[in-house]
Amino acid sequence: MKDPIPRKTVYRLSLYNRCLEQLGFAGSGTVSSEVLSKIAGVKSPQLRKDLAYCGHVGKRGLGYDVVLLRERLAETLGTSRLPAVVLVGTGNLGSALLRYQEGFAKEGFEITAAFDARPEKRSSDISVPVLPMTELSKFVTERGVKMAILCVPGTAAQSVCNLLLENGIQAILNFAPVILQTPPGVAVNNVNLAIELENLSYFIK
Amino acid sequence: MKDPIPRKTVYRLSLYNRCLEQLGFAGSGTVSSEVLSKIAGVKSPQLRKDLAYCGHVGKRGLGYDVVLLRERLAETLGTSRLPAVVLVGTGNLGSALLRYQEGFAKEGFEITAAFDARPEKRSSDISVPVLPMTELSKFVTERGVKMAILCVPGTAAQSVCNLLLENGIQAILNFAPVILQTPPGVAVNNVNLAIELENLSYFIK
Structure with a gap:
C-alpha cells in the first residue's frame, strides 16, 4: 500500500x-x-x-x-518501471504530440500505439503505429496498458473515456476541452492549451 | 478595473x-x-x-x-481582442507546438513569431518566422506583445523569463520543468507533459 x-x-x-x-x-x-x-x-x-x-x-x-x-x-513515484501509454485521437494536437515522441522517449515514456477513427489520415512523419479505434480494446487489454493520452474532440471525449476505462485504463492525460466524469480511483490530469492561453489573456492589463 | x-x-x-x-x-x-x-x-x-x-x-x-x-x-474573459503570442525555444516541444499553429489559429490565437538561440535549426515544415534571441526585445516591445509560450530547457527558463518580463510580457505559458520566480501581477500557467505523465503513473495500481 x-x-x-x-x-x-x-x-x-x-x-x-x-x-x-x-x-x-x-x-x-x-x-x-x-x-x-x-x-x-x-x-x-x-x-x-x-x-x-x-x-x-x-x-x-x-x-x-x-x-x-x-x-x-x-x-x-513508481517511475522505476514506467508504464506504457496509448494516445487516442490523431488530429492536429495528437499528431503534434506524436511528433514529440522523441521528447517523451528522452523522459522515459513510450507511446506504444495511437488510435483514431480514421487512422489512414495520419501524416507520414509519424513513427508510432496509428490503429483504428476498433482495435483499441484488444490492444489495451492484451498488453495491460493502464495509461492513455486523450486528444479527441470535446464531443467525443466522454464516450472514448468510457471505452478506455472499460478496458482497464486507470490514468488519463486529457487534452479535450471537457471535464471528464470518472469513477473514484481513476486519475485525470487536464491540459488544454487553448484554455491555458485564453485564461492567461484574462490576466493581461 | x-x-x-x-x-x-x-x-x-x-x-x-x-x-x-x-x-x-x-x-x-x-x-x-x-x-x-x-x-x-x-x-x-x-x-x-x-x-x-x-x-x-x-x-x-x-x-x-x-x-x-x-x-x-x-x-x-477579454478574448474579444485576443492578444498576440510569441513562443521561445524551438526544440522538440516548441517545434511540435509551432506545427500545431493551425490548431491554435482555429481557437483564435496566433503565434506571431518564435525565438531560439539557434534559429537556423528549425525544420522546414514550420510556417511561423523563427528569429534569433537577440531580436526578441525589439520585436516584443515594438509590437506590445504581452504573452509568451516558454519552451526552453529548465536551466535556461528563469533567465529567459526575466528577459521576457523586462520587455513587458505579463503572462507566460510555461512548458519548462521549473517553477518560475515572478513578481506579483505576472500570470504563469505551467504545463509539463513529462511531469503530467509521471504524476499520473503514480496513481496507477
Missing part, C-alpha cells in the same frame, strides 16, 4: 527528479537542499519536507547523495 | 466558451443550463454561479441566449 502523498507533493517530487536529470549530475556526488530548491524554484524547507516522503535521504551538512536520491524518487 | 474573478472560475468560463463553440450553435437560439453544464461536465448550480460573473444572461425557463452568452463570455 502506497503512502497517501498529496498530489501537489507528487508533482514537486517529479519536478525535483527532472531537475536532477537535466542538470546532468555525474554518477556520484551530493547536492545541497539549497542548490536543488533554487533550481526547482521552491523554498528550501518545502523541498526538505517533500523529500521526507522518500525516507532518510539527506545527511546533515553533506546534502543529498544524488544517486540515492534519484533511486528513492523513482521508487516513491 | 476588472472584477476579481477566481482563477478556477475563469478556467471554467473559458471551458463554457469552447463548448458553445465546439457545439457549433447556429446564429440564434438558446441553451439551457442543464444542457450546457452536462456538456462541460460540471454541476448545473456551479455553471449558473459561474455565469453570474457575466451579468444577467439567462432568462428563467428559457435558458441562455447563445449569441448574447458568447459575447458576454468574450467580454468577461
